[in-house]
Amino acid sequence: MNLELNEEQTAVRQLARDFVAREITPHVVAWDRAEEVDRGIVKKLGEVGFLGLTVDEEYGGSGGDHLAYCLVTEELGRGDSSVRGIVSVSLGLVAKTIAAWGSEEQKRRWLPGLTAGDYVGCFGLTEPGTGSDAGNLATHAVRDGGDYVINGTKMFITNGTWADVVLLFARSTDAPGHKGVSAFLVPTDTPGLTRRTIHGKLGLRGQATAELVLEDVRVPASAMLGEEGKGFSVAMSALAKGRMSVAAGCVGLAQAALDVAVKYAGEREQFGRTIAHHQLVQELISDIAVDVDAARLLTWRVADLIDRGQPFATESSKAKLFASEAAVRAANNALQVFGGYGYIDEYPAGKLLRDARVMTLYEGTSQIQKLVIGRALTGVSAF
Numbered sequence: 001m002n003l004e005l006n007e008e009q010t011a012v013r014q015l016a017r018d019f020v021a022r023e024i025t026p027h028v029v030a031w032d033r034a035e036e037v038d039r040g041i042v043k044k045l046g047e048v049g050f051l052g053l054t055v056d057e058e059y060g061g062s063g064g065d066h067l068a069y070c071l072v073t074e075e076l077g078r079g080d081s082s083v084r085g086i087v088s089v090s091l092g093l094v095a096k097t098i099a100a101w102g103s104e105e106q107k108r109r110w111l112p113g114l115t116a117g118d119y120v121g122c123f124g125l126t127e128p129g130t131g132s133d134a135g136n137l138a139t140h141a142v143r144d145g146g147d148y149v150i151n152g153t154k155m156f157i158t159n160g161t162w163a164d165v166v167l168l169f170a171r172s173t174d175a176p177g178h179k180g181v182s183a184f185l186v187p188t189d190t191p192g193l194t195r196r197t198i199h200g201k202l203g204l205r206g207q208a209t210a211e212l213v214l215e216d217v218r219v220p221a222s223a224m225l226g227e228e229g230k231g232f233s234v235a236m237s238a239l240a241k242g243r244m245s246v247a248a249g250c251v252g253l254a255q256a257a258l259d260v261a262v263k264y265a266g267e268r269e270q271f272g273r274t275i276a277h278h279q280l281v282q283e284l285i286s287d288i289a290v291d292v293d294a295a296r297l298l299t300w301r302v303a304d305l306i307d308r309g310q311p312f313a314t315e316s317s318k319a320k321l322f323a324s325e326a327a328v329r330a331a332n333n334a335l336q337v338f339g340g341y342g343y344i345d346e347y348p349a350g351k352l353l354r355d356a357r358v359m360t361l362y363e364g365t366s367q368i369q370k371l372v373i374g375r376a377l378t379g380v381s382a383f
């Protein structure tokens with residue numbers, strides 16, 4: 001793998017840095033306190049091309065390779081994990097999955113709006129009764145003439161209350177295939193679909209996380225994404241790439257922890273000199289730095305594998321596992337550098353820790369990533 005960024009990759013990273021400095025950083029604390037990111041950010045992300053990365057220009061995408069996608073995701077995660085998550089879901093889990101699995105009609109219907117930021121997408125897999133055991137989901141879709149009628153509840157859906165379309169996973173009645181799960185593209189204004197915002201999150205407060213309830217939601221059979229009964233493969237393929245995106249966001253978050261810790265250590269004085277002079281403070285900082293580098297290298301390797309058409313799912317789980325745990329450690333170490341000031345939200349470390357904490361939980365918990373990696377190494381499924 002060539003670790004040197006090419007001109008295009010360097011330019012897109014700078015574009016992302018400038019965007020974050022201009023459009024995100026000045027608002028981060030206010031959005032976190034208000035529990036809502038300004039929705040106008042979605043259109044701005046679309047205009048600058050960040051919602052169309054890796055998607056063909058023919059469908060409104062901005063092209064680019066997966067390393068460029070990682071670089072942008074990293075910078076967004078460095079700025080605000082709530083905004084990063086909006087992109088990781090709307091582009092990473094929804095638009096990219098439509099691009100990979102969709103019919104021509106579905107691509108033309110959804111991709112230009114999603115990549116432009118005119119539409120927001122959400123990914124509806126988790127349910128109140130099934131999280132890690134996602135394949136056991138209970139939402140069901142019953143064929144009725146040319147339609148499917150869907151009933152069920154989805155939990156913790158990122159972008160849920162904002163979304164125009166949900167990529168929804170349901171057990172379809174007569175599917176002969178893998179676990180009988182099928183994927184559907186359901187417009188959120190379809191009668192019978194209601195949404196409830198989940199408040200009181202520890203972190204990612206700016207994100208619109210929702211519970212979706214579907215009561216006799218009727219969609220045409222043409223709303224099915226991929227073949228009937230292949231929905232679990234659709235979900236797993238989306239998550240394999242999605243985990244790289246979460247990992248990249250974690251690298252950005254850990255980098256932000258390093259940035260603020262180094263700056264503060266150079267300013268704060270105790271025992272007659274800045275705390276950067278104290279060896280144990282340097283230990284905290286160097287631990288963050290090593291975590292950042294290791295997480296970044298694991299993540300870039302996944303991007304490189306995808307761009308070269310190589311298998312990447314296990315490496316993506318490794319990157320997500322390591323980077324998410326590293327982000328929590330990095331933010332916690334940064335908070336320690338800030339002392340008591342780290343505990344109040346006028347200073348950035350506390351938010352970084354709150355935002356980092358969920359990264360080891362969603363898109364497969366750390367335990368689930370270990371089972372994925374263990375299965376690949378031993379050939380034995382321990383799920």
Ligand code: FAD
Pocket residue numbers: 089122123124125126130131132133155156157158159201204209358361362363364365366367368382383
């Ligand atoms: P459980 O599955 O109940 O797990 C509880 C504990 O048991 C965990 O520690 C887990 O690791 C452990 N465990 C479970 N099974 C095993 C096993 N076999 N071996 C060892 N340990 C095990 N979902 C979506 O579909 N779309 C979204 O957009 C989305 N966004 C989210 C945003 C936020 C802020 C949050 C908090 C969650 C989001 N999720 C989303 C859901 C998320 O993916 C799930 O919370 C996650 O998969 C874990 O499921 P669970 O919460 O039901 O925990």
